Amino acid sequence: MNEQTALLRSEQLVGGYLPEVDILQGCSVHVGKGELVGIIGPNGAGKSTLIKAMFGLVPIRGGRVLLEDDDITALPAHAMVSRGLGYVPQNNNVFPSLTIRENLEMGMFLRPKDFQRRHAAVTELFPLLDQRSAQKCGSLSGGERQVVAMGRALMTDPRVLFLDEPSAGLSPLMQDTVFESVRTINESGVSILMVEQNARRCLEICHRGYVLDQGRDAYTGTGAALLHDPKVIELYLGTLARVG
Template sequence: MSENTTSTPVTDTSSPEGALLRGTDLVAGYLPGVNILNGASLHCHDGELVGIIGPNGAGKSTFLKALFGLVKVSTGTVTLKGEDITNSRADQLVASGIGFVPQTNNVFPSLTVAENLEMGMYLDPKKFSERFQYVTDIFPRLGERKDQRAGSLSGGERQMVAMGRALMMNPSVLLLDEPSAGLSPALQDEVFLQTKHINAAGVSVVMVEQNARRCLQICDRGYVLDQGKDAYTASGKQLMNDPKVIELYLGTLAKA
């Protein structure tokens, strides 16, 4: 670590104006009067891959769920393409172009891979064949195992199914809640590569991650969340190399 730990962290020069997805000054929590988010803000432009990192309990997953309407926002706004979607229902958000992949319980284990993907098309089943081809082009293994039950797949393959299902409705932005959690290092690397492939295919991505080093390596911009607020934000590379961010938030993760 650099000895220069008193420098001011770099700041984000990306303007939130015209952002595809934007959360502004969000205050939210699971119980009335008990806030997990305390004025958190984030924006993601078309084609961006944005990462959210920070210490345990900082509110990272809550932030993502607030963007997707799964945690009630009491103050602040969430907009998609300039339209207010604050506290909208999940089915409305999916129809408007947001996909969400939760960290746990994100596949139907008794259903086949194809049936899981079909569940992602419940709002527009007529386009299943077209979207199935699109998703299996990104994840060829899902095509190879389309008739296998999801519960019998490896952890990495189940994560592919979950991501693939969220892509079936052709979202403009995909929200990923700790996609590498519980996976071996090799499978974690595979998930990060898959995330890059999805982004390269034209889908904007907002990703919450505990693996700070790998997240900052692949994201265009990153947010460091602390105590329910965005403490620092800049490019992934800048955050990885900023002494103050390393000292306070990344520690040995930045040098792993």
């Protein structure tokens, strides 16, 4: 994938939550049409900060974010959604007091007239969301909640979906469910940029990956190449990989 023809890319991003503290120190990543791209790295490397910055949730003080040739660096998160980007946060990503259907409806609050069409498309990918549509999300397992959260993000028909550590805190069995869901979404044509703490599993399903360290992209390559790179294994996979 040529970076200059990428669907979405960040160029030398500098930024962070506090004005004087730049967690990102010049981070550049790109996602091509139909790609599943993973971001791994040690705690504090800036992984989640990167996708939050690209989605307009963290201030950017240097560099830019491009959707094809359109500079979207300064846009707020709600404007990112209208441009075709979706985001699933790591925590508190469903409304537990609402049903599955109501959560999906929340994903379409700006375009309620399109709900039936998008609901049909999303539940075709994930029949569970239709079969148990009246169930309160608070009674779901962690893995099922993740599927609901991803389904709600898909309701807007995004071109690119950001996922922030979708397997965090889940049992190995539930991680399997979530990773299969991620693969299903990608195979439906949605490009994905995924931050993931389970480095080995992430690289196994990703087309390409980035290893972040101290706010910079230290290594990049295909998922398979990074998975077998001696430096990546020695520095990252030994401590990051969790055997599921």
